[in-house]
Amino acid sequence: MDAIYPTSNLFLSASLIISFFILPTAEAAAAPSSQLSSGQPLVDGATLISSDGIFELGFFSPGSSTNRYVGIWYHSFSAAAVLWVANRDSPLLDTLGSLSIASDGNLVILDGHKAVVWSSKVASLPSNETMVELLDTGNLVLNNSDATFWQSFDNPGDTYLPGMKVGLDLVTNVNQVFTSWRSNDDPAPGNFTLGIAPDQSTQFFIWEGDKPRWRSGRWNGQVFIGIQNMVTTYIDGFKLSDFQREKKLYFYYTHSNISHRYILMPDGVDRHLIWANNTNNWQQLWAQPNTQCEIYNRCGNNATCTDSTDGKSPSCSCLKGFESDNYGKAIGRCLRRTPLQCETNNGSAAGNSDGFYLIKGMKLPDLSYWDLDPTNDAQCKEACMKNCSCKAYSYQAGIGCLTWGRELVDIHMFSSGGNDFYLRLAGSEFDDSNKGLKGYVIAILVAFTAVMLIGGSVLVWKHKSRMEVFYRRRMNRQESSVEPSRSAEVESSGALSTVMDMKEQGKDGHDVPRFSFQAVENATANFSALNLLGEGGFGPVYKGTLPGGQDIAVKRLSRNSGQGMEEFKNEVILIAKLQHRNLVRLLGYCIKRDDKMLIYEYMANRSLDVLLFADARRKLQLDWKTRYNIIEGIARALLYLHRDSRLRIIHRDLKVSNILLDENMNPKISDFGMARIFGNDGNETNTKRVVGTYGYMSPEFAMQGLFSVKSDVYSFGVLLIEIVSGMRNSTYYNSELSNNLLGCAWKLWNENNVMELVDSSIRSSCSIKEISRCINVGLLCIQDRANDRPTMSSVIMMLESDNYVYPTPTRPRFAAEIIPSENDSLIFNRKTVTRNPSITILTGR
Numbered sequence: 001m002d003a004i005y006p007t008s009n010l011f012l013s014a015s016l017i018i019s020f021f022i023l024p025t026a027e028a029a030a031a032p033s034s035q036l037s038s039g040q041p042l043v044d045g046a047t048l049i050s051s052d053g054i055f056e057l058g059f060f061s062p063g064s065s066t067n068r069y070v071g072i073w074y075h076s077f078s079a080a081a082v083l084w085v086a087n088r089d090s091p092l093l094d095t096l097g098s099l100s101i102a103s104d105g106n107l108v109i110l111d112g113h114k115a116v117v118w119s120s121k122v123a124s125l126p127s128n129e130t131m132v133e134l135l136d137t138g139n140l141v142l143n144n145s146d147a148t149f150w151q152s153f154d155n156p157g158d159t160y161l162p163g164m165k166v167g168l169d170l171v172t173n174v175n176q177v178f179t180s181w182r183s184n185d186d187p188a189p190g191n192f193t194l195g196i197a198p199d200q201s202t203q204f205f206i207w208e209g210d211k212p213r214w215r216s217g218r219w220n221g222q223v224f225i226g227i228q229n230m231v232t233t234y235i236d237g238f239k240l241s242d243f244q245r246e247k248k249l250y251f252y253y254t255h256s257n258i259s260h261r262y263i264l265m266p267d268g269v270d271r272h273l274i275w276a277n278n279t280n281n282w283q284q285l286w287a288q289p290n291t292q293c294e295i296y297n298r299c300g301n302n303a304t305c306t307d308s309t310d311g312k313s314p315s316c317s318c319l320k321g322f323e324s325d326n327y328g329k330a331i332g333r334c335l336r337r338t339p340l341q342c343e344t345n346n347g348s349a350a351g352n353s354d355g356f357y358l359i360k361g362m363k364l365p366d367l368s369y370w371d372l373d374p375t376n377d378a379q380c381k382e383a384c385m386k387n388c389s390c391k392a393y394s395y396q397a398g399i400g401c402l403t404w405g406r407e408l409v410d411i412h413m414f415s416s417g418g419n420d421f422y423l424r425l426a427g428s429e430f431d432d433s434n435k436g437l438k439g440y441v442i443a444i445l446v447a448f449t450a451v452m453l454i455g456g457s458v459l460v461w462k463h464k465s466r467m468e469v470f471y472r473r474r475m476n477r478q479e480s481s482v483e484p485s486r487s488a489e490v491e492s493s494g495a496l497s498t499v500m501d502m503k504e505q506g507k508d509g510h511d512v513p514r515f516s517f518q519a520v521e522n523a524t525a526n527f528s529a530l531n532l533l534g535e536g537g538f539g540p541v542y543k544g545t546l547p548g549g550q551d552i553a554v555k556r557l558s559r560n561s562g563q564g565m566e567e568f569k570n571e572v573i574l575i576a577k578l579q580h581r582n583l584v585r586l587l588g589y590c591i592k593r594d595d596k597m598l599i600y601e602y603m604a605n606r607s608l609d610v611l612l613f614a615d616a617r618r619k620l621q622l623d624w625k626t627r628y629n630i631i632e633g634i635a636r637a638l639l640y641l642h643r644d645s646r647l648r649i650i651h652r653d654l655k656v657s658n659i660l661l662d663e664n665m666n667p668k669i670s671d672f673g674m675a676r677i678f679g680n681d682g683n684e685t686n687t688k689r690v691v692g693t694y695g696y697m698s699p700e701f702a703m704q705g706l707f708s709v710k711s712d713v714y715s716f717g718v719l720l721i722e723i724v725s726g727m728r729n730s731t732y733y734n735s736e737l738s739n740n741l742l743g744c745a746w747k748l749w750n751e752n753n754v755m756e757l758v759d760s761s762i763r764s765s766c767s768i769k770e771i772s773r774c775i776n777v778g779l780l781c782i783q784d785r786a787n788d789r790p791t792m793s794s795v796i797m798m799l800e801s802d803n804y805v806y807p808t809p810t811r812p813r814f815a816a817e818i819i820p821s822e823n824d825s826l827i828f829n830r831k832t833v834t835r836n837p838s839i840t841i842l843t844g845r
C-alpha cells in the first residue's frame with residue numbers, strides 16, 4: 001500500500017494493523033465452536049469462532065509485546081485486527097492461561113495457577129447454568145436460557161462494530177465511551193475516549209482525559225454538521241436511536257455491516273476503516289480529527305480557525321466585531337469591540353440597534369442551546385434578538401433553532417460546505433457595509449420605479465402574475481420539503497402549467513423559434529423508437545429531420561422538472577443566447593401542456609462515449625491528436641460557461657456522454673444550462689435539487705450538495721483522465737493495481753509511469769509530454785478540496801503552455817477511497833436520496 005500512496009501519512013497501512021499482534025499457532029481443535037460452557041475451559045491456543053465464520057475469540061499478544069490477552073478479531077479477513085480485549089489492564093505473562101466459566105457463573109480468565117486475573121463481574125447471577133457464545137455480530141454474550149447477563153458490546157474497547165449501542169443512558173446518566181489503547185503494544189486504556197456529549201446535544205466527542213479534543217457537531221438527521229467530509233455513504237450508515245422511547249442516546253450503523261469498523265487509535269484519531277476485498281486489506285474512509293482546525297477550539301474563544309493548505313499551521317482570526325487584546329503576541333483573547341446596544345441600556349439613544357452579521361461556511365461553535373419554539377429562520381432570529389444574552393443564532397434544517405448564550409468556542413471555517421451563522425453585533429459594526437447597501441437599495445428602487453412607470457399597466461400585470469407563480473412555487477416547495485413526495489411535485493407543476501397555458505395565448509416575439517408539437521411529431525416520426533438516440537438523465541433524445549432536410553436532435557424533458565411554462569421559456573431563451581463553437585447549438589423549443597422539448601442541432605458522430613469506450617476498431621477514430629483537440633475544446637467551452645458568458649453557467653453534469661462530436665470530430669458540450677431549466681438558479685451555490693452522475697461528482701457536491709465552478713472542474717478532471725485512458729471511472733477495476741481509475745492515475749503519475757495508463761490504441765500516436773501534462777492537469781482538477789483545484793482559465797493555460805510550472809497534485813482521497821470498486825457504486829445507485837438539499841443522482845450514462 002505504501003507504494004501506492006507514497007506521500008500519504010493518513011493511509012493506514014496493513015502492516016501496521018497486522019503487526020498489532022501475533023496470532024496463536026492454529027493447532028486448535030477440529031470443529032471450532034462458538035460456545036463455551038462451564039467445565040470446558042478455553043486454553044491458550046484454542047479459539048471460538050462465530051457460527052458464520054466471521055469473528056474469532058482467543059489469546060493473542062499485541063505488537064511487540066509478549067503479554068497474553070483474550071480478545072476478539074476477524075476470522076474471515078486475512079489482515080487481522082483486534083476488535084475487543086477482555087483483560088486490557090491485567091495481561092497474562094505466559095501461555096498457561098485459560099478462559100472459563102467460574103462456579104458463580106461469571107466468565108473469567110485464569111492464570112496458570114488458576115487465579116482469577118479478569119472477570120465479567122456480574123453480581124449475584126441467578127443460576128450457575130450460564131454459557132458464553134460468540135455471536136455473528138462479534139458480540140460475546142454470557143447468558144442462560146432466561147436472560148443475557150453480560151455482553152462485550154456493553155463493555156466497549158477502542159472499536160465500534162455495527163450493532164453496538166454505546167451511548168448515554170438517560171435514566172442512569174451513565175455515559176459509555178470507547179477508550180483508546182495506550183499504544184499499539186498495549187491495550188490498556190489510553191489517554192483518549194470517544195462518546196456522546198453528555199448534554200444530549202447529539203454530538204460525538206473525543207476527549208483527552210476530560211478535555212475535549214474533537215467534536216462532530218450536531219446530528220441533523222443525516223449527517224453530523226460539524227464534519228466537513230461527511231459524505232452520502234454515511235447517510236445510509238448512521239442512525240440516531242429513538243432515545244425518547246429507549247431512554248438511551250446512541251448512534252448505530254446499519255450499512256453493509258460486517259466490513260466496517262471505527263477505531264479510536266492510541267494517538268486520539270478516530271478512523272473509519274472498511275475491508276476492501278480487492279486489496280485484501282483495510283482502507284481508511286475517514287479520520288477525525290484530521291486537520292489542525294479540527295482540534296477542539298484550536299484558535300481559542302471568539303476566534304475562527306482556517307486550515308492552511310500545507311496542513312500545518314492554521315490561521316486564527318477574531319470573529320467580525322471582535323479584536324485581539326494583545327497585538328504583540330500571536331493572538332491574545334478576542335474581545336468584543338463595541339458593546340451590544342442591548343447591554344448598554346442605551347438602545348433608545350441612537351437608531352442603530354444591534355444586528356446580525358452572517359458568517360457562511362462555518363462549523364458552528366460548541367455550547368449552543370436548542371430552542372424548540374421557533375420553527376423557521378425568521379422566528380429563530382426574532383427569539384435571539386429579544387434576548388440580550390443570545391449572542392448568535394443559526395437555523396438548521398433537520399435540527400431547528402440553535403442559539404448561543406455562552407462562550408463561542410471551537411469555530412472552524414470549512415474550505416467547502418459548512419453552515420450559516422448569525423452573530424449579534426452592535427449596530428455601529430455594520431456602518432461601512434450599510435452605506436454600500438443603501439446605495440444599492442436606492443439604485444434598485446430608482447430602476448424599479450422607472451420600469452414601473454415606463455412599462456405601464458401591462459408590465460405591472462405581467463410582473464404580478466409572475467410573482468404569484470413564484471410564490472406559489474415557493475409554497476409548493478415548502479410544503480413538499482415538509483413531506484417530500486415526488487408526486488406532489490409533479491402535481492404542482494402540472495397545476496401551474498395549466499394556469500400558464502391560459503396566459504400563453506398571447507404572442508411571443510422572441511428570436512428563439514418555438515416549434516409546434518405537430519412539427520416535432522412529424523420530424524421524429526411520432527417519437528418513433530427507431531429514432532431514439534439515447535436516454536439521458538433528463539429524458540429521451542430522438543433524431544428528427546425537418547421538412548427542409550436538416551437533421552435535429554429532440555430532447556424530451558422528463559416531466560418532473562418542477563418548472564412552469566413561463567420559467568421554462570425564459571430559461572430556454574437565455575440559454576439559446578449562449579453561443580460557442582464547443583457548445584451544442586439550441587435551435588428551438590417546443591411546449592405542449594406539460595410536455596417540454598428542446599431542439600438541438602444533430603451531431604453526426606453522436607457522443608464521445610460511443611467511440612471512447614467502444615471496441616478497438618472504432619477507437620482508432622480517436623487518435624491522440626483528436627483526443628487532445630477534444631480536451632481543449634471542452635476546456636474552452638467550460639471557460640466560456642464559467643466566465644465569459646453572461647449567465648455564468650455551472651454545467652453540473654459534465655460527463656463523456658454529454659460530449660457530442662460533429663462530423664469533424666469537434667467536441668460540443670450538451671445539456672448545459674439544464675440545472676437552470678430544472679429549476680435552479682445558476683448562481684446559487686447551495687441548491688434545492690442537485691443533479692449529477694456518479695463517478696463525476698466532486699466530494700463537496702456528493703456530500704453537501706454544494707456547487708461551484710470547481711465542481712465542474714472536478715468533472716472535467718475525471719473526463720480528462722477517461723479520455724486519456726479510454727476507460728470509465730466507475731468501472732475500471734484492476735486487481736493488480738488494486739484501485740479505481742483515478743487512484744490508479746495518481747499512482748502511475750507518481751511513479752513516472754503514465755504510459756501505463758494510456759489507452760493502448762493511442763500509445764503509438766501520442767507524445768509523452770502532452771500525456772503527462774494532461775494527467776497532471778487532470779489530477780489537479782480532482783483534488784478533494786475545491787479551493788485547491790485550478791480554475792478553467794488556468795487549466796487552459798497549463799494545457800497550452802510549454803513552460804508552465806505545474807503544481808503537484810495532492811492525492812485524491814475521495815476518489816480513490818470512497819469508490820474503491822464498482823460494487824460500492826450501489827451506495828449511490830438510487831434515484832433519489834431524500835435529504836435537504838435533496839439530491840437526484842442520475843446513473844444513466
Ligand SMILES: *[C@@H]1O[C@H](CO)[C@@H](O)[C@H](O)[C@H]1NC(C)=O
Pocket residue numbers: 038128129
Ligand atoms: C449447578 O449447581 C448445582 C447445585 O449447586 C450442581 O449440582 C450442578 O452440577 C451445577 N451445574 C453446573 C453445570 O455446574
Ligand SMILES: *[C@@H]1O[C@H](CO)[C@@H](O)[C@H](O)[C@H]1NC(C)=O
Pocket residue numbers: 129130131133143144145146
Ligand atoms: C444463550 O443465548 C443463546 C442465543 O440467544 C441460546 O442459543 C442459548 O441457548 C442461551 N444459553 C442458555 C444456557 O440457554
Ligand SMILES: *[C@@H]1O[C@H](CO)[C@@H](O)[C@H](O)[C@H]1NC(C)=O
Pocket residue numbers: 137162163253254256257258
Ligand atoms: C447486517 O446486515 C443484515 C442485512 O444486510 C441485517 O439483517 C442485520 O441486521 C445487520 N446487522 C447489524 C448488526 O446491523
Ligand SMILES: *[C@@H]1O[C@H](CO)[C@@H](O)[C@H](O)[C@H]1NC(C)=O
Pocket residue numbers: 182191266267
Ligand atoms: C498520554 O498522557 C501521558 C500523561 O499525560 C503522556 O505522557 C503520554 O505521552 C500521552 N500519550 C499519548 C499517546 O498522547
Ligand SMILES: *[C@@H]1O[C@H](CO)[C@@H](O)[C@H](O)[C@H]1NC(C)=O
Pocket residue numbers: 076277823
Ligand atoms: C468481501 O468478502 C467478504 C468475506 O469473504 C464477503 O462476505 C463480501 O461479500 C465481499 N465483499 C465484496 C464487496 O466483494
Ligand SMILES: *[C@@H]1O[C@H](CO)[C@@H](O)[C@H](O)[C@H]1NC(C)=O
Pocket residue numbers: 301302333334335336407408
Ligand atoms: C469572548 O468575547 C466575550 C465578549 O466580549 C467576552 O466576554 C469573553 O471573555 C471572550 N472570551 C474569551 C475567552 O476571551
Ligand SMILES: *[C@@H]1O[C@H](CO)[C@@H](O)[C@H](O)[C@H]1NC(C)=O
Pocket residue numbers: 344345346349350
Ligand atoms: C450611551 O450612549 C452614549 C453615546 O451613544 C455614550 O456616550 C454613553 O456612554 C452610553 N451610556 C452607557 C451607559 O453606556
Ligand SMILES: *[C@@H]1O[C@H](CO)[C@@H](O)[C@H](O)[C@H]1NC(C)=O
Pocket residue numbers: 369387388389390391403404405406
Ligand atoms: C435568553 O438566552 C439565554 C441563552 O441563550 C437563555 O439561557 C435564557 O433562558 C434566555 N431567556 C429567555 C427569557 O428566553
